[in-house]
Each structure stands twice: as C-alpha cells, then as structure tokens.
Amino acid sequence: MSKFQTSIHEYLETLPLQTFNRLYQKPATCLAIFRLLPPLGKQIIMSSLYVDTPIPVTDMKLWFKESAGLMKQKEAMQRLKALHIFSEERGNYAMNATFLEQFRNALTGGGNSQSFGLATSTPDKHHVDIAFLDDYATKQWEAILHFMVGTTEGRPPCKGVLNLLGRSGLMTGGSDVSSHADSMDARDFASQMARQDFGVPKITHKGFQFLLQDINTQVWAFLLQYLNMAESLNMDLVEVLTFFFQLGSLELGNDYSSETLTPTQTHLLEDLKAYGIVYQRKRGSRRFYPTRLATTLTSGTPVMLGSHTNATKLAAAAAVRKGEEEEGDDHGFIILETNYRLYAYTDSPLQIAVLNLFVHLRDRFPNMVTGVITRDSIRRALTKGITAEQIITYLTAHAHAQMRKHTPVLPLTVVDQIRLWEIEKNRLRPVQSWLYSDFGRQQDFESTLEYASELGVVLWSNQKRRLICITTEGHQAVGSYVRKLIIRQKEQAQQAQQARQQHQQQHVPSIAS
Amino acid sequence: MVKAVKGVVVECDTSVKQIILGLNEKGKFIIEDLDDTHVFVDASCIEQLRFDIDEILNENTYNVEESK
Numbered sequence: 294m295s296k297f298q299t300s301i302h303e304y305l306e307t308l309p310l311q312t313f314n315r316l317y318q319k320p321a322t323c324l325a326i327f328r329l330l331p332p333l334g335k336q337i338i339m340s341s342l343y344v345d346t347p348i349p350v351t352d353m354k355l356w357f358k359e360s361a362g363l364m365k366q367k368e369a370m371q372r373l374k375a376l377h378i379f380s381e382e383r384g385n386y387a388m389n390a391t392f393l394e395q396f397r398n399a400l401t402g403g404g405n406s407q408s409f410g411l412a413t414s415t416p417d418k419h420h421v422d423i424a425f426l427d428d429y430a431t432k433q434w435e436a437i438l439h440f441m442v443g444t445t446e447g448r449p450p451c452k453g454v455l456n457l458l459g460r461s462g463l464m465t466g467g468s469d470v471s472s473h474a475d476s477m478d479a480r481d482f483a484s485q486m487a488r489q490d491f492g493v494p495k496i497t498h499k500g501f502q503f504l505l506q507d508i509n510t511q512v513w514a515f516l517l518q519y520l521n522m523a524e525s526l527n528m529d530l531v532e533v534l535t536f537f538f539q540l541g542s543l544e545l546g547n548d549y550s551s552e553t554l555t556p557t558q559t560h561l562l563e564d565l566k567a568y569g570i571v572y573q574r575k576r577g578s579r580r581f582y583p584t585r586l587a588t589t590l591t592s593g594t595p596v597m598l599g600s601h602t603n604a605t606k607l608a609a610a611a612a613v614r615k616g617e618e619e620e621g622d623d624h625g626f627i628i629l630e631t632n633y634r635l636y637a638y639t640d641s642p643l644q645i646a647v648l649n650l651f652v653h654l655r656d657r658f659p660n661m662v663t664g665v666i667t668r669d670s671i672r673r674a675l676t677k678g679i680t681a682e683q684i685i686t687y688l689t690a691h692a693h694a695q696m697r698k699h700t701p702v703l704p705l706t707v708v709d710q711i712r713l714w715e716i717e718k719n720r721l722r723p724v725q726s727w728l729y730s731d732f733g734r735q736q737d738f739e740s741t742l743e744y745a746s747e748l749g750v751v752l753w754s755n756q757k758r759r760l761i762c763i764t765t766e767g768h769q770a771v772g773s774y775v776r777k778l779i780i781r782q783k784e785q786a787q788q789a790q791q792a793r794q795q796h797q798q799q800h801v802p803s804i805a806s
Numbered sequence: 807m808v809k810a811v812k813g814v815v816v817e818c819d820t821s822v823k824q825i826i827l828g829l830n831e832k833g834k835f836i837i838e839d840l841d842d843t844h845v846f847v848d849a850s851c852i853e854q855l856r857f858d859i860d861e862i863l864n865e866n867t868y869n870v871e872e873s874k
Binding site: 723724727733 | 812855
C-alpha cells in the first residue's frame with residue numbers, strides 16, 4: 294500500500310537546480326520556503342544572510358557545540374543543500390545568489406513587491422468578511438470530502454476535482470455500473486459526469502487514509518497531486534508553485550487583484566476556487582480573496598476549520614464575543630471513555646461519516662452522536678486499509694477539550710486494544726518459499742545452510758531434522774549449489790568406486806599369482 | 807538425495823498453530839510441520855486458511871454489538 298505524498302519538502306527536493314533558480318526569483322517564494330524550514334535551517338540562513346563572502350565550512354562548525362550540535366548542523370545543511378539554498382564549493386558554503394537577493398528583498402520590502410500579490414486599490418462593492426470566507430472554504434472543501442465518503446450532502450464537486458481524485462488514486466472507478474443505476478441523486482449525477490474519465494468513483498485505501506489526515510495535510514496532498522498533473526497538462530511548474538507560495542503569504546480577509554496573474558495562474562485560480570482555497574465572486578472578476586486554507590499553507594499552524602455548521606455558528610459567536618480562544622476549543626469534539634464508548638459532539642454529516650469508518654454508531658442526537666468502538670468496527674476499518682495508528686491519531690487530534698486535561702489524552706486501554714486488534718489481523722505471516730529436505734549427509738546440510746545464510750535467504754532451518762526454508766529469490770542460487778554438491782558427491786563416489794575396483798583388480802592378480 | 811518443494815512458510819503464534827493443525831485434519835495441506843511457530847504448507851491454501859482462522863477466532867470473541 295503506497296502512501297500518497299503529503300509533504301511539500303519531499304516534492305521540492307526532487308526538483309532540479311534550474312527550477313529552483315527560477316522559483317527563487319520571486320521574493321514571496323523565498324519567504325515561503327524559508328517559513329517551511331526547521332528552526333535551525335532558518336537560523337543558519339539568518340546568520341549568513343548579510344555575509345557577502347562564502348563561509349568556510351570550518352567556520353560554520355564553530356557555531357555549534359560538540360558532536361550533538363554538529364549532527365544537527367549536518368542535517369540542517371543537508372536540507373538546505375537539497376533545496377539549493379546553499380552549495381558547498383572548495384570548503385566554502387555559498388548561498389544561492391538569487392535566493393540571497395530575493396530573500397533580502399522579501400525582508401526589507403525592496404525590489405518588485407508584486408510577488409506578494411497586488412492588493413486592489415479600489416474598495417470592493419461586494420466586500421466579503423472573514424466569516425464568509427471561512428464558511429466558503431469549509432463548504433467547498435467539505436463538498437469534496439463528502440463526495441469521497443459518499444454522503445449525499447451538498448452538491449457534487451466539479452469535474453476538475455473528480456479528475457484529480459481519480460488521478461491521485463484517492464478514488465477509483467468501479468466497473469459495476471448497473472448497481473448504481475437505481476436513483477439519480479446528486480451523487481449518481483456526479484458519478485455520471487465522471488464516468489467518461491474513470492468509471493464510478495469509489496474511495497480507495499489511500500482515500501480512507503486521506504480522510505483521517507488533518508486539513509492542512511489534505512490540502513497539500515491535493516496541491517501536490519495538482520502539481521503532478523500540471524506537468525502532464527503542460528502547465529509551467531514554476532508558475533504553479535510560485536502561485537501556491539504567493540497564496541501562502543497573502544492576508545486573510547483582503548482582496549487581491551487578479552490582473553497581474555499570468556494566463557497559467559488565471560487558469561489555476563479557477564481550479565483553486567473549486568477546492569475552496571480562493572474565493573472569487575464571479576468568473577473573470579478582477580479581484581480574488583484567499584481563504585484560510587490558502588493563508589495557512591506555509592505557516593505550519595493547523596487550520597482551525599470546524600465542521601461547516603460549527604464554523605458558521607462559531608463565526609456568529611465570535612462576532613459577538615470577539616473571543617479567539619473559543620475557536621481553538623471547537624477543534625475537538627470526541628470524548629472516548631475507557632469502556633470503549635464514544636461521544637462525538639458534532640452534527641456534521643462529514644465527521645459522522647468519517648467516524649462511521651471505525652466506530653459502531655448507535656444513537657444520533659441533534660448535537661451529538663454516540664457509538665462504541667468494537668472489534669468488528671475496527672476490523673472493518675482495517676480491511677479498508679486504515680491503520681490502527683491513523684485511527685489513534687485521528688481520535689487524538691479531535692479529542693474534546695475535556696479529554697485534553699488528561700495525559701495521555703486517550704484512555705490507554707482503548708488505544709492498546711485497537712493496536713492489538715490490528716496485530717490480531719496479521720496472526721499469519723506467510724512467506725513464499727522452498728523447503729529443502731532429505732539431505733543425505735550432515736556435512737551437505739551444513740555447507741548448504743552456511744552458503745544460504747551468507748546470501749541471507751534462510752527463512753527457517755532445523756539442524757536435527759536437516760530442513761531449510763529458502764526464499765523464492767534465493768532458490769535458484771541455493772538450488773544450483775545443492776546440485777553442484779550432489780554432482781561432486783557422485784564424482785567422489787565414482788572415484789572411490791574406481792579406486793576400489795582398481796584396488797581389487799590389483800589385488801586379484803596377486804592372489805592368482 | 808536432497809529434495810526441494812515449493813510452498814509457503816507460515817509464521818504464527820502457538821495458538822494459531824494449533825488451529826492450523828486442527829484444520830489440517832479436514833483437508834491435508836500441511837507439507838511439513840516445522841516447529842511450534844512455523845509450518846510449511848501448500849501455497850494454494852493460504853487464502854482459505856486465513857479465512858478459516860478468522861472464522862474460528864471470531865467464534866471465540868464476545869460481540870458487543872449483538873448484546874444490545
């Protein structure tokens with residue numbers, strides 16, 4: 294089961310130097326990449342930003358204490374080198390010239406500032422506030438997730454999204470069309486639309502794993518898929534990436550002009566609208582608003598988007614109280630007891646659908662659902678390819694504020710039991726192999742075993758019973774070794790016999806004489 | 807003379823091993839009983855074996871959902 298790529302770092306590190314040099318031409322990109330770095334990486338960059346000559350490797354080592362510090366320095370430098378921010382030449386670390394210049398620009402506000410997005414100069418007649426944007430982003434994003442879990446809530450996502458879901462392997466087409474032909478509800482309509490591309494979409498193992506991730510990871514996973522797709526669509530990778538990073542540096546609640554965007558980026562804007570990452574009042578409008586999904590892309594802080602209805606309620610509440618801390622509380626809604634009972638304070642069909650993946654839900658009330666985690670419900674999830682670790686992470690991430698007062702957050706008994714259920718599913722560990730038996734002599738067995746263990750292909754062996762299990766990969770080598778042994782043994786036997794015969798022949802005449 | 811047989815080495819815990827031995831009474835699929843935690847079986851029976859063991863283990867668990 295392959296994991297989908299979720300980290301932008303891994304993706305960036307696969308890009309060639311040329312791409313980086315073009316990326317670094319935008320101050321916004323430099324800043325965004327800087328924000329994505331670990332603290333030590335940032336520290337190194339900041340320390341050497343205004344040093345105009347290359348820094349000798351030995352000098353930089355002096356910044357760190359002892360071996361532990363040097364290990365960390367090595368790690369950090371490796372990252373920086375992979376991102377082509379630093380290069381090592383003749384014992385000196387040199388910072389990428391483009392990065393250096395543009396990052397200075399980003400910090401001091403010099404150069405061409407358009408890469409941070411051009412704020413519109415005229416006020417918007419149809420200005421929208423943050424609450425609206427949050428609502429919009431949640432609605433769009435959850436529409437996609439809803440579609441994935443197969444709830445009929447909301448309208449089906451547009452074709453671009455369906456296409457992306459299919460290509461990313463989060464959903465696949467099922468060949469069984471007839472079973473879906475009963476009623477034409479919204480979901481079936483969406484499947485109809487998508488059918489030309491990949492049949493009836495069905496959620497895959499990867500899709501289930503995707504659902505349990507936090508929203509920031511989900512957005513990045515989506516965008517990375519988009520990047521992969523962009524290459525095949527002949528879209529310029531640098532422009533797409535630049536735009537993503539630019540979005541990350543925009544300010545929530547402000548409107549930006551779409552006039553400075555390149556044609557590729559305008560096209561991109563259309564697609565991002567569908568994901569709820571940006572908002573545009575109507576197609577071709579001269580201004581766009583980034584939503585919270587966009588502005589938290591590079592910040593590393595979790596996106597505080599509650600369920601759709603919670604967000605609106607919360608926005609209303611926040612408007613009255615102007616309290617920020619309430620927003621944090623909204624994040625958790627699950628209470629899990631030591632008796633495996635689970636209470637989820639949510640009315641979002643999406644969250645209920647996700648919970649339904651691994652919880653046996655019992656009752657539903659206007660503001661909560663109750664359920665119980667059972668062996669069967671966990672096993673159902675496991676067969677769908679969800680791992681115990683993912684379930685535990687999800688429960689921890691969404692634990693109610695009351696639960697957070699305890700350490701550990703989740704009851705240990707339940708966590709352990711979930712892990713045990715997973716192990717129980719894998720009680721058989723079968724390995725394809727060949728069994729070698731009936732070794733004639735102990736020495737043959739021993740030399741074969743020695744040879745096979747040198748190759749590292751022994752799965753199991755028993756000295757007394759002269760049995761060896763060899764992996765299928767090792768079978769050919771070990772087989773020919775054994776054949777050689779047998780031939781040699783035969784030859785030896787023949788030689789011995791000949792010798793005996795000769796001996797006898799010599800012996801016979803002597804008697805006769 | 808040395809013999810090589812193709813099959814599957816199954817590693818399992820001792821209780822599952824006993825279940826496998828029990829199942830072997832019905833249809834012979836074990837090629838060689840190796841030790842307490844290993845058994846060498848016919849490659850074609852693995853899926854069936856998995857299913858059977860699951861069934862037997864399921865019978866031996868208390869089910870909360872039914873006890874409503």
